[in-house]
Amino acid sequence: MPANLTPQYLKAGEEYKRAQTPEEKLAALRQMLALIPKHKGTEKLQAEIKSRIKKLREELQESRKKGRRGPSFRIPREGAGQIVLVGPPNTGKSSLLASLTKANPQIGPYPFTTHQPQPGMMPWQNVQIQLVDLPPITESYLESYVPGMITAADAAVVVADAGSDEILDALEECLGRLERARLFLTSWPDRFQDADQDEEVARLGGKTLKRAIMVVNKMDAEDAEERLSLLHEAYSKRFELFPVSVTTGQGLGELPDRLWQLLNAIRVYSKPPGKPVDRDAPFTLPAGSTVMDLAELIHRELAEKLKNARVWGEGVYPGQPVARDHVLHDGDIVELHFR
Ligand SMILES: Nc1nc2c(ncn2[C@@H]2O[C@H](COP(=O)(O)OP(=O)(O)O)[C@@H](O)[C@H]2O)c(=O)[nH]1
Numbered sequence: 339m340p341a342n343l344t345p346q347y348l349k350a351g352e353e354y355k356r357a358q359t360p361e362e363k364l365a366a367l368r369q370m371l372a373l374i375p376k377h378k379g380t381e382k383l384q385a386e387i388k389s390r391i392k393k394l395r396e397e398l399q400e401s402r403k404k405g406r407r408g409p410s411f412r413i414p415r416e417g418a419g420q421i422v423l424v425g426p427p428n429t430g431k432s433s434l435l436a437s438l439t440k441a442n443p444q445i446g447p448y449p450f451t452t453h454q455p456q457p458g459m460m461p462w463q464n465v466q467i468q469l470v471d472l473p474p475i476t477e478s479y480l481e482s483y484v485p486g487m488i489t490a491a492d493a494a495v496v497v498a499d500a501g502s503d504e505i506l507d508a509l510e511e512c513l514g515r516l517e518r519a520r521l522f523l524t525s526w527p528d529r530f531q532d533a534d535q536d537e538e539v540a541r542l543g544g545k546t547l548k549r550a551i552m553v554v555n556k557m558d559a560e561d562a563e564e565r566l567s568l569l570h571e572a573y574s575k576r577f578e579l580f581p582v583s584v585t586t587g588q589g590l591g592e593l594p595d596r597l598w599q600l601l602n603a604i605r606v607y608s609k610p611p612g613k614p615v616d617r618d619a620p621f622t623l624p625a626g627s628t629v630m631d632l633a634e635l636i637h638r639e640l641a642e643k644l645k646n647a648r649v650w651g652e653g654v655y656p657g658q659p660v661a662r663d664h665v666l667h668d669g670d671i672v673e674l675h676f677r
């Protein structure tokens with residue numbers, strides 16, 4: 339091994355070799371440059387990495403100018419939040435979208451039916467949650483825009499196929515491919531973020547964590563229960579599993595509740611002083627948001643003039659005056675007072 343290269347550096351080198359898009363290559367090279375021991379013995383290698391980075395950056399800039407990149411999609415976020423459906427081919431992502439929303443995606447018994455993101459709105463109580471069906475992911479197939487869309491979404495659902503003997507391999511490929519694209523999905527991002535002594539977590543270095551659950555579809559299939567147990571063994575530390583069957587409807591009634599929770603959001607109702615509240619038009623904010631966050635959401639300029647507020651809801655007496663930094667709860671009614 340030349341010049342005492344560390345295992346971390348070699349790992350980055352490995353990722354570089356496996357990188358499929360110029361963006362991934364660039365990220366891996368930057369990682370290599372950051373991790374390479376800086377001394378005389380590695381000078382040549384450092385120079386080589388730098389020149390590869392330079393070349394890739396130029397190539398990327400060039401292709402951006404020419405607009406010759408792969409198709410790029412952005413689905414504007416609508417409603418209370420955006421949740422993307424990801425997974426291996428043929429697991430029932432599109433079927434799930436069709437059963438929970440009014441969207442009408444292509445559904446087929448063959449893989450790779452979906453190539454473009456397909457959004458749909460799922461009603462939940464008095465809000466709508468946006469679901470976006472994404473193309474399948476395998477070891478060798480990942481549409482270039484998919485990691486960006488997962489990163490931009492509020493949360494993700496990994497859809498697994500309990501009717502398939504390849505369930506574990508397919509998931510490992512899919513999740514592994516996403517990790518190479520610097521994305522790590524888990525139901526407990528905080529747990530993975532905090533426990534950084536843990537070996538598992540060292541592996542996470544530099545990846546984006548995205549909150550997700552694993553929906554295990556096709557529970558009507560033969561041997562589905564056994565496959566669900568396998569999944570529990572393999573993934574219960576990383577994902578909450580949610581068994582369903584789109585075909586029989588099993589679990590679909592409870593799924594919207596779970597998806598709302600996955601957003602980690604609250605609904606608050608703003609009411610003008612002296613007027614009744616409109617219960618049909620909640621604002622949705624990330625959990626932990628304050629009165630000031632609400633004011634900013636409603637009107638950025640007006641927010642500066644916010645003096646205080648009165649709140650009806652959790653932890654306050656009805657109509658209690660509160661300061662701008664008062665933390666709101668799901669269902670709170672807020673009367674904003676401006677200077
Ligand atoms: N047995 C069974 N088949 C299903 C279920 N959900 C979807 N399928 C079938 O699985 C195949 C793939 O579905 P599709 O929604 O296109 O999967 P996608 O590739 O993940 O979008 C289709 O033939 C569906 O009819 C289910 O709950 N049970």
Ligand SMILES: [Mg+2]
Binds near residue numbers: 431432444471
């Ligand atoms: Mg599909």
